[in-house]
Amino acid sequence: MMKHEEFHASNVEEAVRKAAKSLGVAPEELRYEVLDEGSEGFLGIGARDARIRVLEERPDVPEPTEHLEAEETGEVPEELLQEIKKLTDEIVQAMGLGGRVDVYDAGEYIAADIATDHTAILIGQKGETIDALQYLINSAIYRNRPFVKRIILDSEGYRQRRIEAIQGIAHRSARRAIRERRSIKLPPMSAAERRIVHVYLKDNPRVTTLSEGNGPNRRVTVVPKR
Known part of the structure; x- marks a missing residue:
């Protein structure tokens, strides 16, 4: 997606749809700012289009998500599961939370489940901590290898x-x-x-x-x- 591209339409909603269609994404995935909400004017006089600016491109690695859609259906190599488990365990231990990490192929995604006595700290306010950790783990694991399946970090059934x-x-x-x-x-x-x-x-x-x-x-x- 191009950065800082502007789109015009009769209203903001239509401008968003126009941008989404042009860039090949869903409207809800756009990150944009409203430059001008537009105006119908008076009897057509002084009317102007709404304008939005798309701010940035979508990241290569999917951002934290709770909507678990299928990515791939192939079997995940055991060495990849072990690497995810090792990294996740190291992060949890570094945070001083302790507990057990279980990583397995859930079919539509790779599940990394953390059992700890400090679940509230791990999850954070509105899930901000666990989402940030999930993004970090996805970024680190797929930095130097092809994307296989999204890694979903969870604890005590928080995601559902x-x-x-x-x-x-x-x-x-x-x-x-x-x-x-x-x-x-x-x-x-x-x-x-x-x-x-x-x-x-x-x-x-x-x-x-x-x-x-x-x-x-x-x-x-x-x-x-x-």
Whole structure:
């Protein structure tokens, strides 16, 4: 994806769709800033397009995610599993958390499960610590070898609980948007969490979703269909 490329359209949502189509990505995967929200003017006088700027390209290594989609279905070499286990164990021990690390081929991804008495510290606020560690491990493992399968770091079933919690937020927000006939802005979320909302609500015929904002303030808005 090109850096700092600008796109124009009649409104911000259309500009995002235009950028996504041009760059070959899903709209929710774009990281962009709104340069001008545009204006319809008065009786067509003074109208101007909305403008957005795509900020940066997507990383080669997938960012931390809880939406576990299939990457490859081939068998993972045992030496790769052992290397992941060794690296993960070294990081956990360096953090002073202790515990046991189990790494195995889960079919759609490589699971690295950590059992520790300090799960809350490992996970961190809103999963920030475990997501950062997951990104670090993926980056280190695939730095000098071809990508095989995404490595998912988990502890005490945190990932599934988080998915269910976000789906609950999405469900309640959709009901509220329909009931109140207005757009509902969700709290700021990571790209992985936003993706869970988009996927969960994509088949709901009464609402649509879009991502808005920049950086850590990027969030999903649930919009009722007219």
